[in-house]
Amino acid sequence: MLSSIGRLVLVFTLVVLAPTNPQSYDPEVFLVTSLFVCLSSTLVFAAQLLLPPLSGDRRVRLLLGEARRELSRADGGRARHLAPEEAAFRDAARIEQILTANGPSAIDDQMAGTAMRCFDQAAALRRCRAELDRVGQGPLAVAAQAAREALTRRNSGVILAAAEALHQSAARSDLSASAAIAALIAASVAFAPSQSPADSSQGKRP
Numbered sequence: 663m664l665s666s667i668g669r670l671v672l673v674f675t676l677v678v679l680a681p682t683n684p685q686s687y688d689p690e691v692f693l694v695t696s697l698f699v700c701l702s703s704t705l706v707f708a709a710q711l712l713l714p715p716l717s718g719d720r721r722v723r724l725l726l727g728e729a730r731r732e733l734s735r736a737d738g739g740r741a742r743h744l745a746p747e748e749a750a751f752r753d754a755a756r757i758e759q760i761l762t763a764n765g766p767s768a769i770d771d772q773m774a775g776t777a778m779r780c781f782d783q784a785a786a787l788r789r790c791r792a793e794l795d796r797v798g799q800g801p802l803a804v805a806a807q808a809a810r811e812a813l814t815r816r817n818s819g820v821i822l823a824a825a826e827a828l829h830q831s832a833a834r835s836d837l838s839a840s841a842a843i844a845a846l847i848a849a850s851v852a853f854a855p856s857q858s859p860a861d862s863s864q865g866k867r868p
Contacts, residue, residue: 667707718764722773725760729753729780733787746788753781779852786849787813793842797832802839805831809846821850 716724760777790813798806805828812824825846832839 669706669710721763722760722777725756725763726773726777726780729756729777729784733780733784746785746792749788750785753785757781783816783849783852786845786852790842790845790849793845797828797837797839797842800837801835802828802831802837806842809842812846813849816853818850818854821846821853825850 757777761774791810794806794809798810805824809821809824809828812820815821825843828839828846829843832843
């Protein structure tokens with residue numbers, strides 16, 4: 663209740679006391695403004711008291727769903743309104759929200775790993791598409807298009823094969839495509855099958 667009152671004071675006090683220049687000195691305007699401000703503050707206060715807040719697990723699930731949808735849009739090449747650096751900064755903010763969703767309690771390791779994997783894959787796709795757009799003209803157009811199709815399959819081996827084909831095509835054409843090849847290799851690592859802890863422990867046994 664105290665936090666709800668604090669939010670209302672911070673928002674609506676500035677609205678009520680906001681000076682206008684020149685002053686209208688119209689009592690009707692003042693009454694209508696005061697009425698709607700009081701009504702809106704009452705509704706917001708009632709909503710904060712009656713509607714339960716989202717739990718930490720629910721917030722994490724919503725953020726994970728948003729991350730998966732972002733990965734799907736990046737995989738389809740539809741999310742291009744942000745530069746890769748801007749999208750990476752936004753993903754970092756989302757990771758912080760996921761890790762702090764439960765407050766002082768740590769979230770489940772599996773959920774955190776799923777979130778990080780989604781963000782890593784989305785970042786790899788964005789970087790690959792940006793680099794392939796730079797080299798996907800002229801002699802490397804066919805190899806770049808094949809690499810884009812390989813990215814949609816989300817298969818580590820197929821992406822590596824596309825990187826090798828792009829390397830060979832660039833070598834034959836005496837062109838440089840090192841940045842795109844490096845991005846494809848990083849994407850193949852991001853889309854490599856995850857290894858469970860049990861498998862990791864078995865793999866370390868002599």
